[in-house]
Amino acid sequence: xxxxxxxxxxxxxxxxxxxxxxxxxxxxxxxxxxxxxxxxxxxxxxxxxxxxxxxxxxxxxxxxxxxxxxxxxxxxxxxxxxxxxxxxxxxxxxxxxxxxxxxxxxxxxxxxxxxxxxxxxxxxxxxxxxxxxxxxxxxxxxxxxxxxxxxxxxxxxxxxxxxxxxxxxxxxxxxxxxxxxxxxxxxxxxxxxxxxxxxxxxxxxxxxxxxxxxxxxxxxxxxxxxxxxxxxxxxxxxxxxxxxxxxxxxxxxxxxxxxxxxxxxxxxxxxxxxxxxxxxxxxxxxxxxxxxxxxxxxxxxxxxxxxxxxxxxxxxxxxxxxxxxxxxxxxxxxxxxxxxxxxxxxxxxxxxxxxxxxxxxxxxxxxxxxxxxxxxxxxxxxxxxxxxxxxxxxxxxxxxxxxxxxxxxxxxxxxxxxxxxxxxxxxxxxxxxxxxxxxxxxxxxxxxxxxxxxxxxxxxxxxxxxxxxxxxxxxxxxxxxxxxxxxxxxxxxxxxxxxxxxxxxxxxxxxxxxxxxxxxxxxxxxxxxxxxxxxxxxxxxxxxxxxxxxxxxxxxxxxxxxxxxxxxxxxxxxxxxxxxxxxxxxxxxxxxxxxxxxxxxxxxxxxxxxxxxxxxxxxxxxxxxxxxxxxxxxxxxxxxxxxxxxxxxxxxxxxxxxxxxxxxxxxxxxxxxxxxxxxxxxxxxxxxxxxxxxxxxxxxxxxxxxxxxxxxxxxxxxxxxxxxxxxxxxxxxxxxxxxxxxxxxxxxxxxxxxxxxxxxxxxxxxxxxxxxxxxxxxxxxxxxxxxxxxxxxxxxxxxx
Numbered sequence: 001x002x003x004x005x006x007x008x009x010x011x012x013x014x015x016x017x018x019x020x021x022x023x024x025x026x027x028x029x030x031x032x033x034x035x036x037x038x039x040x041x042x043x044x045x046x047x048x049x050x051x052x053x054x055x056x057x058x059x060x061x062x063x064x065x066x067x068x069x070x071x072x073x074x075x076x077x078x079x080x081x082x083x084x085x086x087x088x089x090x091x092x093x094x095x096x097x098x099x100x101x102x103x104x105x106x107x108x109x110x111x112x113x114x115x116x117x118x119x120x121x122x123x124x125x126x127x128x129x130x131x132x133x134x135x136x137x138x139x140x141x142x143x144x145x146x147x148x149x150x151x152x153x154x155x156x157x158x159x160x161x162x163x164x165x166x167x168x169x170x171x172x173x174x175x176x177x178x179x180x181x182x183x184x185x186x187x188x189x190x191x192x193x194x195x196x197x198x199x200x201x202x203x204x205x206x207x208x209x210x211x212x213x214x215x216x217x218x219x220x221x222x223x224x225x226x227x228x229x230x231x232x233x234x235x236x237x238x239x240x241x242x243x244x245x246x247x248x249x250x251x252x253x254x255x256x257x258x259x260x261x262x263x264x265x266x267x268x269x270x271x272x273x274x275x276x277x278x279x280x281x282x283x284x285x286x287x288x289x290x291x292x293x294x295x296x297x298x299x300x301x302x303x304x305x306x307x308x309x310x311x312x313x314x315x316x317x318x319x320x321x322x323x324x325x326x327x328x329x330x331x332x333x334x335x336x337x338x339x340x341x342x343x344x345x346x347x348x349x350x351x352x353x354x355x356x357x358x359x360x361x362x363x364x365x366x367x368x369x370x371x372x373x374x375x376x377x378x379x380x381x382x383x384x385x386x387x388x389x390x391x392x393x394x395x396x397x398x399x400x401x402x403x404x405x406x407x408x409x410x411x412x413x414x415x416x417x418x419x420x421x422x423x424x425x426x427x428x429x430x431x432x433x434x435x436x437x438x439x440x441x442x443x444x445x446x447x448x449x450x451x452x453x454x455x456x457x458x459x460x461x462x463x464x465x466x467x468x469x470x471x472x473x474x475x476x477x478x479x480x481x482x483x484x485x486x487x488x489x490x491x492x493x494x495x496x497x498x499x500x501x502x503x504x505x506x507x508x509x510x511x512x513x514x515x516x517x518x519x520x521x522x523x524x525x526x527x528x529x530x531x532x533x534x535x536x537x538x539x540x541x542x543x544x545x546x547x548x549x550x551x552x553x554x555x556x557x558x559x560x561x562x563x564x565x566x567x568x569x570x571x572x573x574x575x576x577x578x579x580x581x582x583x584x585x586x587x588x589x590x591x592x593x594x595x596x597x598x599x600x601x602x603x604x605x606x607x608x609x610x611x612x613x614x615x616x617x618x619x620x621x622x623x624x625x626x627x628x629x630x631x632x633x634x635x636x637x638x639x640x641x642x643x644x645x646x647x648x649x650x651x652x653x654x655x656x657x658x659x660x661x662x663x664x665x666x667x668x669x670x671x672x673x674x675x676x677x678x679x680x681x682x683x684x685x686x687x688x689x690x691x692x693x694x695x696x697x698x699x700x701x702x703x704x705x706x707x708x709x710x711x712x713x714x715x716x717x718x719x720x721x722x723x724x725x726x727x728x729x730x731x732x733x734x735x736x737x738x739x740x741x742x743x744x745x746x747x748x749x750x751x752x753x754x755x756x757x758x759x760x761x762x763x764x765x766x767x768x769x770x771x772x773x774x775x776x777x778x779x780x781x782x783x784x785x786x787x788x789x790x791x792x793x794x795x796x797x798x799x800x
Contacts, residue, residue: 197209276295534547578621696722
């Protein structure tokens with residue numbers, strides 16, 4: 001499968017294979033230049049020796065033999081490095097939100113009671129309670145039923161080989177169907193043996209059912225014959241065959257490996273207890289991929305079938321999510337799971353596999369089966385409505401969950417500031433998490449507020465908390481996140497449910513009123529004014545406050561006189577849920593003719609606001625977050641599947657839905673920082689979603705390894721992930737790169753393209769006949785802290 005030229009296997013080199021590794025920029029710079037006094041440095045043909053002068057000192061026990069002194073030229077170089085380092089750092093901490101790319105579901109079809117799936121060519125073969133349904137997928141956006149073969153009973157597993165489809169029926173046996181004309185399938189033969197799943201290789205079908213595997217000779221499709229069988233330790237869920245071995249997913253027992261080189265006497269030669277429930281199995285080279293229930297994807301090395309071992313694992317999604325099936329295509333594994341839908345996993349290195357994308361299955365039933373062909377993955381979900389889905393995976397990099405953290409209480413509100421996430425957890429108060437590594441949030445502190453914390457906002461050294469009944473507004477000092485404390489508070493007459501800040505004022509949605517609270521002194525906040533109005537959600541900008549309540553819609557409140565706020569304008573909306581403001585536009589989550597969506601309201605004239613745009617949402621909206629040119633919506637779909645929907649709002653009059661992500665848990669709030677979204681779940685937890693993939697792989701392209709060159713080369717490479725990438729080309733006389741010359745350290749260049757042409761001046765410094773090694777380093781400048789990776793390969797070239 002072609003993945004936009006960006007995901008591929010690591011090519012082997014004739015020299016040392018350099019695996020993917022990461023290190024900080026500072027550490028990278030510390031290893032660049034050879035010590036000035038070394039012979040290697042003085043013989044190195046690049047003019048590094050001009051950067052240094054060396055003074056020798058008499059030996060002293062414990063002292064260095066030589067010390068490096070900076071020449072004027074080197075001090076200039078060092079200053080330049082400092083400027084470049086600042087450029088890296090400043091870009092990395094800008095925290096500009098990225099615009100995510102979604103793996104799109106391009107086609108759907110409703111097929112009743114699907115139990116199994118296989119894809120071959122332009123057709124998908126689906127087993128149902130009634131037999132076989134064949135779907136034409138030649139136009140992926142418009143799959144249509146081509147034909148069906150019913151009346152043979154409920155079927156489960158299906159395999160396609162050549163002109164035949166093989167159907168496994170637990171009650172009726174193995175059916176062989178001639179599908180040479182997919183528009184008119186014909187039953188060619190059958191075998192009365194209880195069957196649950198089937199795989200085909202050559203002239204044999206391998207059928208599993210009850211607690212056994214049977215080898216069936218299908219060389220004559222009209223008269224299949226059982227030629228051998230072997231007992232299994234438990235009920236089998238799936239089977240795959242490669243070469244002389246069959247691999248069976250045997251539920252709680254794990255994986256069983258059978259030698260089928262002698263079809264008449266198959267036998268178990270190896271087994272391994274997987275971590276949970278082995279449900280689906282796929283084989284690629286010497287690795288078996290098992291969809292293993294709660295354990296997610298388990299990757300097993302079967303290079304020695306008698307002694308298989310677990311090489312790596314990848315979580316299915318959320319804790320207690322359940323992986324149900326797996327398909328493998330080169331460097332990519334597609335895994336279905338109950339809640340997360342389709343997970344796309346990079347398996348280039350089975351030991352270090354990781355999720356790179358996902359596609360939600362907006363169904364009231366979980367995703368169950370997956371198959372792939374070309375640029376498309378095909379997914380079946382239990383249920384009746386649009387349960388067959390075609391997913392475009394030509395560019396699989398898309399939002400996916402990278403971590404989940406259980407909280408002490410139900411997470412209602414969340415805000416992110418710097419390296420910390422602040423979570424409002426009802427009766428448990430506020431919890432503070434260190435998210436400097438978004439893949440591993442850690443709790444560092446918390447405050448038990450007197451009420452029920454439902455929403456909060458962080459500004460500077462203080463967190464302002466809407467603390468429900470009895471709690472009112474709580475002001476927390478979070479100067480030291482590990483020891484936060486209540487700095488001040490003010491009681492409110494109603495139920496404090498939301499809060500916004502502008503200048504020295506906090507605006508509290510207190511259910512039946514809007515409160516204007518002076519927080520210029522955090523130690524002693526006080527209510528400066530109020531307005532009797534239904535207030536469930538609130539946003540503020542300058543001296544205007546935007547309030548939504550039920551059933552009053554949107555109210556624009558002029559708070560230029562905090563003691564006497566007044567309604568300046570209004571827009572009637574049905575069932576408003578949330579409100580946010582950016583510039584001259586307010587974004588309101590509300591209903592429109594029975595459907596939820598986001599209304600865009602022009603408030604440039606506060607006394608006459610009006611709706612300029614609207615975009616539909618996938619269901620009920622709980623929260624809106626604005627970040628740069630996107631709106632992020634947390635809610636539940638109409639089939640009760642939770643979602644995070646991303647809407648482009650660069651043109652407020654024409655908002656566009658970019659796509660959605662689902663992880664199966666209802667989200668009540670969302671915060672966005674750089675390339676991550678942080679979701680607060682009522683089910684006692686927060687999850688971190690990677691919106692845009694960070695730079696995670698660099699592969700060399702040209703000049704080819706071992707090339708002999710007569711002129712300055714143009715180096716080129718591919719990069720996987722990253723939204724604002726910068727690169728450096730390193731050249732060395734050693735494959736180990738103990739000393740090297742670099743476009744960054746020596747030419748002071750930051751390369752933003754995926755190619756670099758060596759100048760004739762640099763080329764002329766290379767002696768004829770010299771063999772040099774090259775690699776590429778890179779970093780995504782939008783990621784903080786900066787993370788440097790190197791190319792998977794080290795290649796070499798020789799100058800004629």
